[in-house]
Amino acid sequence: MIISLLTFALSVNAPGDPVETMLSSQNSQGQSASLLANDKAFVEKRRELGLDLPIFYFSMASKATSDTLHRVPKRSHRQNLERFIERYGNWPEVQDYYQSLSAFRFAISDAKKDSTNRTHLINGKDALNLLFISDEPEKQTIELDNLEESINGAASLAHLKPGFQKIRDSYNKMTSNPTTWKKYVPVINFYGTDNQYHRWFFGDKALFGAKEGEYTSAGFIRGDFGISYQDERPVGSIIWDAVRWTMLLSLMSVVITYLVAIPLGVDSAISKGSKKDQIITTILFILYSLPSFWIATMAIVYFCGGDFWDFFPPYGVGGDVPADASLWVKLKDRAHHLILPLFCWTYGTFAYLSRQMRGGMVSVLNQDYIRTARSKGLNERTVIWKHALRNSLLPVITLFASVFPLMLSGAIVLEIIFSIPGMGKTMFNAIVARDYPIVFTVMMFSAILTLVGYLVSDILYAVVDPRISYK
């Protein structure tokens, strides 16, 4: 729940205007009809995505700001208006000014272009666009003068003069009556449940009897993660494809890790102090410190084409075998692709776990009850594998909770290097493309998976240690 707040806070502060990336609209060049259509499409898309709503249930703002600012469609305009408010603190006047500017924008794009006014018109539009996105008084006056000059320059633009006069007036009004004190008076606005966060997390779909088209989102907790900004696919299906790969590889490597680490740790603990133990410990320590992205890069340089050997394919997960190939061929193809990633995925945690296992085993072997077991005449095998192992397993199993997030983090690294379409790769691509619904859904998922990891280790705890029970 709180994680959802955190990820949401991040996504709201994310730069870039999603609607702009989706529409990639050519703004303000062209006739007012198309301009109007453009603006309409923009507003429409915003409504569809729910971005015209207030952000949260309530907001704390100063008296100077407006509670309707979030309805201004363009992000750059919105930010500039905020700057105006910061400077003058009088929202009604700022609003007037913005409206006169917008009205003038339609008027100027309606103006007929001909040979006499072409340059003037272009200059005027440029000046107008700058008026929308600058807030310093010097720049504003310069651009206002530019605009005036270009309108006066051609006789055919005379009909724009009243509109311009209105801009001038509202600008003067805004600058002459600043109420900056209002900035320092805090006001709390309440918006109710019709806000972006509520819609994103809980959705606005009715619990029962909701009809298609009446709602925009079922909400995160009901499995609707929104749509991707890149290709408008539902995020849910994108993530599902990705989670499968990550889970497959993570689980495989967890299993391998435990299968190798436990015997190795035990073995090294039994022969503590011997040459064998020293060698194993040193190798494990080196493996533990080797950064996996270095090993992965080295593996690609040396084993995947390049100037050296060509054993393995450098990227992908395979799967481009004929559909009618036998199961064995398919499996072989997958395995061929996955061996290197799986190795890089596993060795770090495996070294870590073996070291822990060895440490646990060594301290258990010094306990009194082991001596008792030995003096009872039990053979060494039983003592070690039955008495000692069970007790030293406990800390290693709890480590599952911390190994699992490690695996997920490792996933980002290796999926990017080996181009495996898992969660990490998806997240990386989404970040590069500034596709935030995916980024934050992946984050939520990784958090949920981590919590599941904790749960599993709690359950394992109870299984291994009969003293612990959850009642």
Add this chain to the structure above:
Amino acid sequence: MSEREEVVELKQNYWSYVKRQFKKNKRALFSLYFIGFLVILALSADFLANEKPLYCKYQGKTHFPVLKSYAVDMGLAKWPPELLNVRWHELEYDSVLFPPIPYSPSNQDKYNGMFKSPTEEQRIKSKRWHHWLGTDQMGRDVFSGMIHATRIALTVGIVSMSIASFIGILLGSLAGFFGDDGLKITRIAFLLNILFFFLAIFYGFSTRSFILSDALNTSMMSFIVQMFISFAIFIGVMGIANLIAIPFRKIPWIGEKINLPVDLMVSRLIEIMVSIPKLFLIIAIVAVMTNGSLFIVMAIIGFTSWTGIARLIRAELLKVRNLEYLEAAEALGFGSARRLLRHAIPNALSPVFIAVAFGVASAILIEAFLSFIGIGVPADIVTWGSLLNLARAEPSAWWLAIFPGFAIFITVTLFNLIGEGLTDALDPKLKK
């Protein structure tokens, strides 16, 4: 011997004991010396690898360009006109002494571009100009880049862990020392604090948001200054809240004291932080920042790595806080701040050192990884990670894969070894 002296001597004994134990561990000691060597390398990077000569005689005048560049950077001096924006390698010097590696990390050697291997023939004037570790696509010298990247790696490790230990020690010690029933405040103070917390954020940060974001765009220094002012306002407003609460103490209901469950709050916060895989969190935050800079990366690593330290110090203080000597301190009438700072924390710090040593290693690793995938760290800064990344683009450039990766590996291993050594030296179980 007075009591005070005895305490001092005991203290020295403990730390000299730790020192002795640490010195017994040859590997850890060697690592410490090696880190010292890396620090020297990082500090003297400009003198070891630089396109500017250490000393030169040009047009009859003697210059020390490397030293001079420090003065110029600090605004104390200006380049003489004949040396302003020159190609240092192509000047006709009367006499000259170049650094051992006569290239800067950003220097583009146009004759040796497109991944020149260290072993193949390079188009150079003499062996003196050889690129010992090869070049990258733009002809930048890898060795020089690696030396300068040492500085970045160590800075990242140290700065981010300083941030992390500050937050971790602060929150962890509050949680451990006060527990759930140690900190009592009056109802009115509690309410006022919550109310004024929002006000403080409002005056400290909301109304100043544009000043802060503009400062961030101009320079790091001005941002830090503005941030500091914001924090000062924040603390000031919170202070007012507690001042207002004082006269209400005597009023019956609202003046009653209630427990503030500090431990509970901090523990929940830690749980939330821990449940998001760190790397996912860092990447998401870094991605949201439009203009990445090294300092932001360090800050983010610091702000996400404090949980381990907080946990350790909390656990340690929970043990310590019921010991007799703290009761004695309380009986002597020392305030809780003094008991916490002077008596409790110094006795709980040793596990923190271990965590910091391992933390530095992981911070360096994270930074290397971030620059490896090209997120957050500005593209024009050469780091080990960004060098390693070049090997991905050109798999046949083995020198780009081996050397930077090895540097990362060595540094990380050294800090891990120090951590191990500290664990052995500080662990009371091994004290025999």
